[in-house]
Amino acid sequence: MPGALYQYLADDHERLDSLFQRAVARPGVIDPEPYHEFRRGLLRHISMEEKIVLPAIARWQDGKKASIAERLRLDHGALVSLLAPPPTPSIMLTIQSILEVHNKLEEQGDGLYRLLDDLAGTEAEAMLAQLKAAPPVAVLPNNDKPEVLDAAKKAVTRAGHEFKVAS
Ligand SMILES: [Fe+2]
């Protein structure tokens, strides 16, 4: 049985996934409304993991980071940078392929969210309240400068993923 923290974060993955699916439902176009909700939501989700979840795990393990923390951080960096340029089918395809692997690393049996539940113990309720109260993050408009897209492609490669080109 997954604990409450696992459930909250995995439900957020699911919510974001359905926004993503709505954003790309029509081939060749990105639907702006679900896209922007997905973008805001993913930025908040990543911020919760970076600012609340990963630091709490390190604290509860006496300063020892989760072994997959670095890997997840690189993915987060790639995802955030892919949300900076205006969305294209290739960018969306790349986001999807990163999230497929990334969310599994968090949700699987020996993944981040189980570890979080295990370590939280009696503090689980307080942590859940903290996650729910996490404020929305400040979101800048998409930036169409070519260097913004270049930086995103570099961050994808740095994280060990491939920038996908939609056919
Ligand atoms: Fe994550």
Ligand SMILES: [Fe+2]
């Ligand atoms: Fe996540």
